Amino acid sequence: MIKFFRKIRKKTLSENKFGKYLTYAIGEIILVVIGILIALSINNHNNNRQQRKIEQAYLLSLQSEFKTNLEKINNCLTENYNQVKAVENMLTLFDDNVRDTISEKEISNIIFSVFKGVPTFIPSKGVLTDIISSGNLNLIQNEKLRQEIASFDSTLDLLKIQEVSTHEMQKELQNQLNENGSVRKVLINRGFNFEHRSISDNASNKKVFGLIKFENTLLDYYLTINATNGQRFFGGIKEQIEQILVDLDSEIIK
Incomplete structure (x- = not known):
C-alpha cells in the first residue's frame, strides 16, 4: 500500500501537482501511524496476556500458601484454647478446698x-x-485483594508483640515456680527417672498456690492468652486469611 502511494507521489511531482502530492503524502503518513498503532496494540495485547499468565501463577501459589496458613492458625487457636483451659484448671488450686483434695501427681x-x-x-x-x-x-x-495481601504483614507484626508478651509472662511464672517449687517433682510425677536422690524428692508444689504473687502473675498470663484467641490476634488473622482465600478463588480462572 505504501509503495502504491509512493508511485502516485512521484507521478504527481513529475506532473507538478503539489496539491495532490500533499494529499497523498498525508495519506502515506496516516498509513504509517496506523501501522505503528496496530503494532503497539498487538504488543500491548501480548504484554497483557503475559502479565495475566504471571498473575494467575501468583494467585495459585498464594492460594496454596494461604491454605497452609489457615491450617496453621486453626492449630494455634486449638492449642491456645487448650492452654486457656489448663490455666483455668491451675487457678482452681488457689482454693484450699480444691488443692487439699488432689494428689501431688495431679498437681504436677x-x-x-x-x-x-x-x-x-x-x-x-x-x-x-x-x-x-x-x-x-x-x-x-483486584484492588481489594492487593490491599488485603499488602496489609497481612502488618497484622503479623501486632501478633508478634502479643506473642513476645505471652512468652515473657510464662517465663516469669517459670521463675517463680523455680524459686518456690520443685521442677524435679513435676518431672518425677510425669515419669522421668533420676539416677540419684535429691533434697527436693520430698518437696511439695502445693505451697506455690498459697502465694499471691504467683496467682497474680498467673491471672495476667490467663488474660493475655485468652485475648490472643480474640479478634485482634488469632481470631482476626483467621478471618483475614479466610477472606483472602475467598477473593483469591474469585480471581483464579477455572
Whole structure:
C-alpha cells in the first residue's frame, strides 16, 4: 500500500501537482501511524496476556500458601484454647478446698500442662514476600485483594508483640515456680527417672498456690492468652486469611 502511494507521489511531482502530492503524502503518513498503532496494540495485547499468565501463577501459589496458613492458625487457636483451659484448671488450686483434695501427681500434671509450651503462629510467606519484594503486587488486578495481601504483614507484626508478651509472662511464672517449687517433682510425677536422690524428692508444689504473687502473675498470663484467641490476634488473622482465600478463588480462572 505504501509503495502504491509512493508511485502516485512521484507521478504527481513529475506532473507538478503539489496539491495532490500533499494529499497523498498525508495519506502515506496516516498509513504509517496506523501501522505503528496496530503494532503497539498487538504488543500491548501480548504484554497483557503475559502479565495475566504471571498473575494467575501468583494467585495459585498464594492460594496454596494461604491454605497452609489457615491450617496453621486453626492449630494455634486449638492449642491456645487448650492452654486457656489448663490455666483455668491451675487457678482452681488457689482454693484450699480444691488443692487439699488432689494428689501431688495431679498437681504436677496441671503444672506441666501450663508450662509445656505457648502456641506460636509461624506463617508461610515465601510467595507473599516474593510478590512484594519484586514489585509485582500491581500485577494482581483486584484492588481489594492487593490491599488485603499488602496489609497481612502488618497484622503479623501486632501478633508478634502479643506473642513476645505471652512468652515473657510464662517465663516469669517459670521463675517463680523455680524459686518456690520443685521442677524435679513435676518431672518425677510425669515419669522421668533420676539416677540419684535429691533434697527436693520430698518437696511439695502445693505451697506455690498459697502465694499471691504467683496467682497474680498467673491471672495476667490467663488474660493475655485468652485475648490472643480474640479478634485482634488469632481470631482476626483467621478471618483475614479466610477472606483472602475467598477473593483469591474469585480471581483464579477455572
